Amino acid sequence: MxxxxxxxxxxxxxxxxxxxxxxxxxxxxxxxxxxxxAASVDEIAELAGISKPMxxxxxxxxxxxFLACLRREADRLVAAFQGAxxxxxxxxxxxxxxxxxxxxxxxxxxxDSWVVLHRQASELSEAxxxxxxxxxxxxxxxxxxxVWDGIAESAGGARLDDEDADFVAHALVGAADSxxxxxxxxxxxxxEGVTLRLMNMVWVGMGRVLEGEVWVPAERSDPT
Amino acid sequence: MxxxxxxxxxxxxxxxxxxxxxxxxxxxxxxxxxxxxAASVDEIAELAGISKPMxxxxxxxxxxxFLACLRREADRLVAAFQGAxxxxxxxxxxxxxxxxxxxxxxxxxxxDSWVVLHRQASELSEAxxxxxxxxxxxxxxxxxxxVWDGIAESAGGARLDDEDADFVAHALVGAADSxxxxxxxxxxxxxEGVTLRLMNMVWVGMGRVLEGEVWVPAERSDPT
DNA sequence: CAATCTCCTTACTCAACAGTAAACTTACTA
DNA sequence: TAGTAAGTTTACTGTTGAGTAAGGAGATTG
Numbered sequence: 001m002x003x004x005x006x007x008x009x010x011x012x013x014x015x016x017x018x019x020x021x022x023x024x025x026x027x028x029x030x031x032x033x034x035x036x037x038a039a040s041v042d043e044i045a046e047l048a049g050i051s052k053p054m055x056x057x058x059x060x061x062x063x064x065x066f067l068a069c070l071r072r073e074a075d076r077l078v079a080a081f082q083g084a085x086x087x088x089x090x091x092x093x094x095x096x097x098x099x100x101x102x103x104x105x106x107x108x109x110x111x112d113s114w115v116v117l118h119r120q121a122s123e124l125s126e127a128x129x130x131x132x133x134x135x136x137x138x139x140x141x142x143x144x145x146x147v148w149d150g151i152a153e154s155a156g157g158a159r160l161d162d163e164d165a166d167f168v169a170h171a172l173v174g175a176a177d178s179x180x181x182x183x184x185x186x187x188x189x190x191x192e193g194v195t196l197r198l199m200n201m202v203w204v205g206m207g208r209v210l211e212g213e214v215w216v217p218a219e220r221s222d223p224t
Numbered sequence: 225m226x227x228x229x230x231x232x233x234x235x236x237x238x239x240x241x242x243x244x245x246x247x248x249x250x251x252x253x254x255x256x257x258x259x260x261x262a263a264s265v266d267e268i269a270e271l272a273g274i275s276k277p278m279x280x281x282x283x284x285x286x287x288x289x290f291l292a293c294l295r296r297e298a299d300r301l302v303a304a305f306q307g308a309x310x311x312x313x314x315x316x317x318x319x320x321x322x323x324x325x326x327x328x329x330x331x332x333x334x335x336d337s338w339v340v341l342h343r344q345a346s347e348l349s350e351a352x353x354x355x356x357x358x359x360x361x362x363x364x365x366x367x368x369x370x371v372w373d374g375i376a377e378s379a380g381g382a383r384l385d386d387e388d389a390d391f392v393a394h395a396l397v398g399a400a401d402s403x404x405x406x407x408x409x410x411x412x413x414x415x416e417g418v419t420l421r422l423m424n425m426v427w428v429g430m431g432r433v434l435e436g437e438v439w440v441p442a443e444r445s446d447p448t
Numbered sequence: 449c450a451a452t453c454t455c456c457t458t459a460c461t462c463a464a465c466a467g468t469a470a471a472c473t474t475a476c477t478a
Numbered sequence: 479t480a481g482t483a484a485g486t487t488t489a490c491t492g493t494t495g496a497g498t499a500a501g502g503a504g505a506t507t508g
Binding site for chain 1: 454455456457458
């Protein structure tokens, strides 16, 4: 029944640091499975193999517990992205590619983490909402920076500005979000493959647009 | 204090149909503001100017109430998209453009509806989750169809298939989702402007890719 | 072998809120 | 104008689950 501690006899004593991580581990899976509200602290405590007051002693409240989960997983995700982007090479598109690739790989590998980060954001307190917003902003800024570098490096010069880079970053991040759903319906697809498709969709278009190609809606041929 | 019914004296009697819509109207704003769980049926009833048992009589349960909100707003949104796409003209990219434009306009105009649809999806019961998923699928299919038509119409022929169209649709819908956030940070931008930028990002790139242009990550110049 | 610090538990309290029973009131209709 | 159906209310119940008080047991240090 219990996960940590011996199944029989006395519970093993564990130092706080370690216990906290165990609790958070369990909490992430439970929050992912049930959602924030449907998850009960009792269940988390039981699965973690300890009693409820421990959770409150270490994490303060249900919200504090969730926040701890959020922060840990968000840090991991952002770190994965940033690390890959930095190691990805000099050219911005290579760094962007590496970052996206790391993102999709992370999601594939840590489903529960992603569910918690992705689908539990809203309807929670100020503190939680802003923690999620911060993480998203961090990634957004990173992406916008790469897009901007890409623009700057390209021939045409200042035809696009900060606002455009931000726009593209939002579109990209949103697309990546949504493609995690697509991935779960196509288990055969590797994160790398998904990344490549997305880069092709976006980067090629951006290059063309920078070269002056513009799409505008043609006049209706049949204006009823 | 009350919104419907006279403030003084007896409450006005109202036929069921109308009352239901009033309740749903209020519920949408409350759910949008507080989130599903934090919203209480008592508050909704009070703001609607009636007593709680009415809500249960007409809508069955809190979940039923939420479901009614969801369905109504989802229908409106999907209808807006489809209507615009159908009226948008013959060429797929024009229909897609019209649909996206209608979407951004809808979100700009019905903030609460969008919040309910967008941010309250998860962590709810089977029934609710699948209602949201259905609506998204409907839009997704619509978009994928247009993308597919766009591919078919283009020169090269069958270099892309159903799966690709679905991929692009996911990316597009996700990008649109996320751009609603961008819009709220840029109140000056018109829905039409946002649509145009997005189309340029995606459609131009797609066209180029169809013509055989491919982006692949260059070999690292400095493979550490 | 105290003293005491950290780890840990049992057994509760308490408020919020979904949901309901039962009856009252207004308006239509025959 | 009695009968009835639709609309509406007051005043409850019951459960669930967050959060806590109070104290026990194992390690560590003088």
